[in-house]
Amino acid sequence: MPQQIWQDPITPTNVHAVFMYSLEPGFATRGSAYLFSNDFGATWSYLADVPSPGRSGFPAVSGLVSGAAVIVNHNTTNGTSSRTKINYDQGAGFGVFTEIDPGTTGEGDPIWARVIALPNNNILFTSSISGAFILSQTKPQTSLHLEYSPDIKHIPEIRRKLIHWRLHLTEQSGMHS
DSSP states (O other), rough: OOOOOOOSSSSSSSSEEEEOSSTTTTOOOOEEEEEESTTTSSHHHHHHHSSSOOOEEEEEEEEEEEEEEEEEEEEOOOOOOOOOEEEESSSOOOEEEEEEEEBBBBBBBOOEEEEEEOTTEEEEEEETTEEEEEEEEEEETSOOOOEEEEEEHHHHHHHHHHHHHHHHHHHTTTTOO
16 A cells, blocks of 8 residues: 555645655665645645755654644655654654654564554554564653564464454444445
Protein backbone atom coordinates (compact mmCIF):
# COMPACT_ATOMS: atom_id res chain seq x y z
CA MET A 1 0.00 0.00 0.00
CA PRO A 2 1.52 3.36 -0.99
CA GLN A 3 1.99 5.72 1.92
CA GLN A 4 2.97 8.96 0.25
CA ILE A 5 -0.47 10.60 0.74
CA TRP A 6 -2.66 10.78 3.86
CA GLN A 7 -6.10 12.37 3.94
CA ASP A 8 -7.36 13.27 7.40
CA PRO A 9 -10.58 11.27 7.96
CA ILE A 10 -11.82 13.79 10.55
CA THR A 11 -11.06 16.87 8.43
CA PRO A 12 -11.04 15.47 4.87
CA THR A 13 -10.17 18.84 3.32
CA ASN A 14 -6.69 18.36 4.84
CA VAL A 15 -4.39 16.20 2.71
CA HIS A 16 -0.71 15.54 3.46
CA ALA A 17 1.88 14.30 0.96
CA VAL A 18 5.55 13.33 1.06
CA PHE A 19 7.98 12.48 -1.71
CA MET A 20 11.67 11.82 -2.16
CA TYR A 21 13.76 14.04 -4.45
CA SER A 22 17.36 14.86 -5.28
CA LEU A 23 18.88 17.97 -6.81
CA GLU A 24 21.78 16.07 -8.40
CA PRO A 25 22.63 12.68 -9.92
CA GLY A 26 23.79 10.12 -7.39
CA PHE A 27 21.30 11.38 -4.81
CA ALA A 28 23.91 13.06 -2.59
CA THR A 29 21.32 15.74 -1.75
CA ARG A 30 18.39 13.35 -1.37
CA GLY A 31 15.55 14.72 0.73
CA SER A 32 11.95 14.07 1.75
CA ALA A 33 9.60 16.95 0.94
CA TYR A 34 6.37 17.51 2.89
CA LEU A 35 3.38 19.20 1.24
CA PHE A 36 0.01 20.16 2.72
CA SER A 37 -3.37 20.99 1.19
CA ASN A 38 -6.45 22.27 3.02
CA ASP A 39 -8.72 22.19 -0.06
CA PHE A 40 -8.90 18.46 -0.90
CA GLY A 41 -5.64 18.66 -2.88
CA ALA A 42 -6.72 21.38 -5.32
CA THR A 43 -3.70 23.47 -4.24
CA TRP A 44 -0.56 22.48 -2.33
CA SER A 45 1.92 24.26 -0.07
CA TYR A 46 5.48 23.02 0.34
CA LEU A 47 6.09 23.30 4.08
CA ALA A 48 9.43 21.64 4.76
CA ASP A 49 11.94 18.94 4.12
CA VAL A 50 11.49 16.33 6.84
CA PRO A 51 13.86 16.24 8.54
CA SER A 52 15.51 19.55 7.84
CA PRO A 53 18.42 19.67 7.42
CA GLY A 54 19.70 16.21 6.65
CA ARG A 55 19.85 13.57 3.96
CA SER A 56 16.72 11.42 3.94
CA GLY A 57 14.61 9.23 1.72
CA PHE A 58 11.85 6.71 1.20
CA PRO A 59 9.23 8.56 3.30
CA ALA A 60 5.78 7.41 4.39
CA VAL A 61 3.05 9.51 6.02
CA SER A 62 0.11 8.97 8.38
CA GLY A 63 -1.58 11.28 10.87
CA LEU A 64 -2.55 11.71 14.50
CA VAL A 65 -6.12 12.29 15.71
CA SER A 66 -5.24 16.00 15.92
CA GLY A 67 -4.65 15.99 12.16
CA ALA A 68 -0.89 16.42 12.57
CA ALA A 69 1.27 14.52 10.10
CA VAL A 70 3.52 11.65 11.18
CA ILE A 71 6.35 11.04 8.72
CA VAL A 72 8.85 8.19 8.78
CA ASN A 73 11.89 7.82 6.56
CA HIS A 74 15.47 6.79 6.88
CA ASN A 75 17.88 9.65 7.42
CA THR A 76 21.23 10.69 8.87
CA THR A 77 20.23 13.54 11.21
CA ASN A 78 22.36 14.25 14.27
CA GLY A 79 25.33 12.43 12.74
CA THR A 80 23.74 8.98 12.95
CA SER A 81 23.95 6.18 10.43
CA SER A 82 21.10 6.05 7.92
CA ARG A 83 18.17 4.51 9.79
CA THR A 84 14.43 4.87 10.37
CA LYS A 85 13.32 7.92 12.32
CA ILE A 86 9.85 9.30 13.08
CA ASN A 87 8.90 12.97 12.74
CA TYR A 88 5.55 14.29 13.95
CA ASP A 89 4.14 17.76 13.27
CA GLN A 90 2.91 20.08 16.03
CA GLY A 91 -0.46 20.45 14.30
CA ALA A 92 -2.23 19.98 10.98
CA GLY A 93 -0.11 21.70 8.35
CA PHE A 94 2.15 23.52 10.82
CA GLY A 95 5.40 22.17 9.32
CA VAL A 96 7.10 22.19 12.75
CA PHE A 97 8.38 18.67 13.33
CA THR A 98 9.76 16.83 16.35
CA GLU A 99 11.99 13.83 15.65
CA ILE A 100 11.91 10.51 17.48
CA ASP A 101 14.95 8.30 16.91
CA PRO A 102 14.18 4.68 17.81
CA GLY A 103 17.86 3.83 17.43
CA THR A 104 19.43 0.79 15.92
CA THR A 105 19.49 -2.91 16.74
CA GLY A 106 22.37 -5.30 17.25
CA GLU A 107 21.55 -6.69 13.82
CA GLY A 108 21.85 -3.35 12.00
CA ASP A 109 20.06 -0.17 11.05
CA PRO A 110 16.33 -0.43 10.25
CA ILE A 111 15.26 1.25 6.98
CA TRP A 112 12.31 1.23 4.52
CA ALA A 113 9.77 2.28 7.15
CA ARG A 114 5.98 2.30 6.94
CA VAL A 115 3.75 3.95 9.55
CA ILE A 116 0.23 4.20 10.91
CA ALA A 117 -0.89 6.54 13.68
CA LEU A 118 -3.49 4.89 15.90
CA PRO A 119 -6.60 6.51 17.45
CA ASN A 120 -4.95 6.46 20.91
CA ASN A 121 -2.06 8.58 19.50
CA ASN A 122 0.33 5.65 19.52
CA ILE A 123 2.44 5.36 16.38
CA LEU A 124 2.92 1.90 14.91
CA PHE A 125 5.70 1.51 12.38
CA THR A 126 7.60 -1.24 10.70
CA SER A 127 11.07 -1.24 9.14
CA SER A 128 13.39 -3.85 7.72
CA ILE A 129 17.01 -4.89 8.03
CA SER A 130 18.18 -6.87 5.01
CA GLY A 131 14.76 -8.45 4.54
CA ALA A 132 13.99 -8.98 8.24
CA PHE A 133 11.22 -6.97 9.89
CA ILE A 134 10.95 -4.72 12.91
CA LEU A 135 7.52 -3.96 14.36
CA SER A 136 7.47 -1.01 16.73
CA GLN A 137 4.97 1.06 18.65
CA THR A 138 5.48 4.40 20.37
CA LYS A 139 3.65 7.46 21.56
CA PRO A 140 5.06 10.94 20.87
CA GLN A 141 7.49 11.98 23.62
CA THR A 142 7.78 8.46 25.06
CA SER A 143 10.20 5.60 24.64
CA LEU A 144 9.92 2.95 21.96
CA HIS A 145 9.42 -0.76 22.12
CA LEU A 146 11.20 -2.61 19.31
CA GLU A 147 10.51 -6.17 18.26
CA TYR A 148 13.09 -7.54 15.82
CA SER A 149 12.35 -10.56 13.66
CA PRO A 150 15.56 -11.64 11.90
CA ASP A 151 13.90 -14.52 10.08
CA ILE A 152 11.14 -14.42 7.49
CA LYS A 153 9.38 -17.26 9.35
CA HIS A 154 8.22 -14.67 11.91
CA ILE A 155 6.10 -12.78 9.36
CA PRO A 156 2.93 -14.74 10.32
CA GLU A 157 3.41 -13.68 13.97
CA ILE A 158 3.82 -10.02 12.93
CA ARG A 159 0.75 -10.31 10.69
CA ARG A 160 -1.21 -11.87 13.59
CA LYS A 161 -0.28 -8.93 15.85
CA LEU A 162 -1.30 -6.41 13.20
CA ILE A 163 -4.63 -8.19 12.69
CA HIS A 164 -5.15 -8.27 16.48
CA TRP A 165 -4.47 -4.52 16.76
CA ARG A 166 -6.78 -3.81 13.81
CA LEU A 167 -9.59 -5.85 15.37
CA HIS A 168 -9.03 -4.20 18.76
CA LEU A 169 -9.16 -0.73 17.20
CA THR A 170 -12.25 -1.67 15.17
CA GLU A 171 -14.02 -2.82 18.34
CA GLN A 172 -13.02 0.36 20.22
CA SER A 173 -14.14 2.70 17.45
CA GLY A 174 -17.36 0.86 16.60
CA MET A 175 -16.26 0.52 12.97
CA HIS A 176 -16.77 -2.68 11.03
CA SER A 177 -13.97 -4.23 9.02
